[in-house]
Amino acid sequence: MKFTILRLLTHSELGMFHEYRRQGKERAKQRAINFDWDVVDKVFPSAKDSDIIAIDCRRMEDENTVVEVASRLKRQHRNWRFEGDCPTSSYYDFVDPGVLFAMVVDASTQPAKASWIAIPVDHPARTSILGHGESARLGKSAMIALYDDEGEHSQTVLAEHFPQLFKEPETVSVTSQPQADNNYDDVAPDPLGLFKILARAGHSLPSAVADLVDNSLSHGAREIWITFPSPNEGGRWMCIRDDGTGMTLAGLRNAMKIGHQRDYDDADLGKFGYGLKGAAWSQADRLTVVSKAAGEASGTLTWDKDHLAKTRRWELLNDPVALQYSSAIEIAESGTAVLLTQMRPAMEPTRGRGESPYAQELAAIKAHLELVFHRYIEGKVPGREKVVIRLNNEALKPNNPMGHPLTKEFDERRIELQGQTPDKSSVLYVRAHVTPNEAEFEEYIKPLTPLEQRVERERLSLNGRANDAQGFYFYRLDRLIKWGGWEDLFAKDEHTKLLRVAVDFDRTAEEQLQVDISKQLVRLPFAVTEPLKDLLKVPRAAARARYDKKATSATTPLNTSGENRSAGTSPTGTVSTSGLMPPTSVPAQAPVSGAPPAAVSRKDRTSVRIISSGSAPWQRKLGFKGEEVEVTPLVPALVALVQILDKDADAKAALSEFLRVLETAGVPDLLADKA
Structure with missing residues (x-):
């Protein structure tokens, strides 16, 4: 029951420290730190039956001395206050609004055991904690409680900078030495049980296919063929084949190993050594990979659920591929083919009666890949050739969510994510776009046929509701991994539905943004929320103006500067004078056009x-x-x-x-x- 509690302290709470009062900064007579009721309910489930919660706390008395003080949480109306200890030491002369209160508490004992620290505004530990995705919820809540591994990064930072309080003593288990009468093979994971767990990776069929395409791109593929025939013709199966570098026999065996750790280069879309297996097993009970490196022999390996169930051993099969799949897996000089057979039935419900479930699946895969890999299909990924992806021999067309000719673009800005050390810093590149309003769009597609108009509408709305398409578009190494919504910075608003904001990052920012194992989840650290809000004030105003049909004419671009990556903000919220700004012809904080208000x-x-x-x-x-x-x-x-x-x-x-x-x-x- 270990929790990491984080709170940014305010003026009213700093009266708890005598030094703050001695400096004449006190504004209120409060002598306690506020604890939110939802945090107390989460950390201390029995709190609803009590008005006092006892906590034995360790804290710093000075730079070298740790003291333990019997403290308490006391109910104050609906919320709680942390009382019983008002440090008198001049050590706390740094406290000011914005210092980070961090507590690691073990709530499994009575009284509870905790260590806490107040971290100065300019301290690298505060920067590292607030620059990590674990702090994301501080953007909408004054206090957060992270359970166990949820706070792993914060606990690591605290232990490194304040080991007297937070570093746990190293222990050696008395059972660590093997004994002759124990069978240690029994602790190996059960193959069938682990297969079932890993098959629940949260993938839909389109996202699973995208994860398999990632593997092809990581191996330098220039052309990718996806074969997904009708289930009524030979059963439900799929093959993703590419012309990439392929793998040797040893490389193929490593690729089939769960969690295999390898060195990822800067442009590699892989992350955990799990994507191939997890994506495939989420859809099929049998995974076969055929691969061939230039000048090497071809290799074939298979994971089969039935074989795992029968043998209860992690045993790969090397059986030849059945004749009916031979044309789909055929590799020329080099490449890889991922064959999914014994695929499970579709899990998504059928929408309407106009199309078959199979046709809907094809359409969903097509729409997903055209959006997610649009930069690769457009040939806009630096350092690599244009990629062709074919679905049942039909070449996919890129669907750039910011690429409509009438979309108006703002300059790109950068926000630096400060890591625990200077060499671990990373950068987010942010660019806002305002898509055309309904009147402009309808005028633009007027010459098209009704069918073409429908297709254009679906592509602009990303095959959903236009209101859901507003928000952030997160690109990891030019691959779109998450889109839509404002990550709790703003609410979805009909009047800002034209605004889309691209956020680009590379491998160095993955940890701070907490990219998950399916590469579909991103959390914005608290440290970047205010800079983002500042950067987006003008684009949000421009989006409202265009929605209200007061924007400039459809042929006038908001930005003609092209690709412009310039220096910008820091996590403290400082904004430079270049970057994500309106064009010089449109003053900041002014209407996008000079049209007078409606009568x-x-x-x-x-x-x-x-x-x-x-x-x-x-x-x-x-x-x-x-x-x-x-x-x-x-x-x-x-x-x-x-x-x-x-x-x-x-x-x-x-x-x-x-x-x-x-x-x-x-x-x-x-x-x-x-x-």
């Missing part, structure tokens, strides 16, 4: 009303009665003004148009941040 004649279909809550001072919606402006309590003066104007329709219509002007300048976001 007050909108009053017959615009209403302004007060609602009880919301994340912004006001929001504009389209209801059954037309346009409505909903005003929240975040700005009391605005609420009072709406109340005064309640009976005057003309005045409320004028207010609505005035608020519209403020929206184009991003004022709602600025006010929401200050509220």
Whole structure:
């Protein structure tokens, strides 16, 4: 029951330290650190039955002295306070708002055992912890509790910088020496049981195919053939074949080994030594790999679930491939073919009655690969040739989510992720794009046939709802791994649905972004949330303006600078004057075009009303009665003004148009941040 608790302390909590009071910085008389109720409920499940939780705490008295103090958590209304210890040492003269409170607590004992530290704002331990994906939830919660391995990075950093408090003593188990009467082979994992576990990697069929394509690209493939015939013709099977470098017999055996560790070069899409097996087993009970390196003999190895179940041994088969698959696995000079047989039935429910389940699967694979690998198919990956991917002999077409001709692009910016040491720092490259609004898009596709128009709409919306396509697009080594949504920085908003933001990173940032084993999960460290919010204020305003049909003409680009990777921000939120900025012809924090506000004649279909809550001072919606402006309590003066104007329709219509002007300048976001 080990938890790592993190909190950024505020003015009101620092009165706990005598030195803070002696310096005259105190603003309140509070002598405790606040603990959120949800954290206490998670760490101490029995807390609901008590008002006091005893904790024996270890902390620093000075640079070299560790003291242990009997402390407590005391219920304060719904939340709790950490009390019982107010350090008097001048050692804490560094405390200021923003210091990081970190506690590692073992809640399995009574009283609980804990060690805590207050980490200065400029300390490398604070930088490393807040620059890692483990801290992501601090962006939406004042305090977080990480259970066991969830806080592994934070615990490692704390142990390295403050070993007196957090480094656990090394122990040698008395059972570590083998004994003659023990059968140690019994502790090996059961092959069938592990197969079943690894087969639940969270893959859909399209994402599994994409993971197998990753392997082909990592081996330098220029052409990839995916064969997926109708299940009604010879059963359900699939083959992914490439013309890459292939593998020797020894290399093939290593590739079939679960968790095989190898050296990954900078452009290698692999990560854990698991992708081939996990992706294949998520869909099929039999995996056969045929591979041939130039000038070498071809090799064939198979993992078969039935064989694992029968022998209960990790035993590879080298049987020849059945004749019916021979054309699909045929390799010329070099390459690899991954053959999935005994594939399990489709798990996704059939949508509608117009197409067969097989046709829907083909369409889903096609759409997924065209999006995920669009840079490879376009030939826009530095240092490598254009890649051709064929699905049942049909060449896939790239679907660049920011590539529509009417999309308006902002300059690229960079945010540095500071690692635990300077040599472990990495960089995120951020570029915002505003896609065309509905009127512009409909005008653009007007010359096309109805079928072509439908295809274009589906490609722009990524075969889903346009509102779901807004947000971040994370590219790992030019391969799209996650897209849509704002990672809790912003809520999805109809008025910002045109905004898409590409975030590029390489292998050096994987640990800090906590890329998971399926390479589909990313967490933004807390340290980058404020810089990202700052960088996106102007693009968000531009997206709103374009949504409201007030943008510049469809033929005027927002940026003509091309690829521009310039120096930029640090995790502290400092923003340079170059990079992700509007074009010189469009002043920052100004409407995207110089068009005047719409005339007050909108009053017959615009209403302004007060609602009880919301994340912004006001929001504009389209209801059954037309346009409505909903005003929240975040700005009391605005609420009072709406109340005064309640009976005057003309005045409320004028207010609505005035608020519209403020929206184009991003004022709602600025006010929401200050509220």
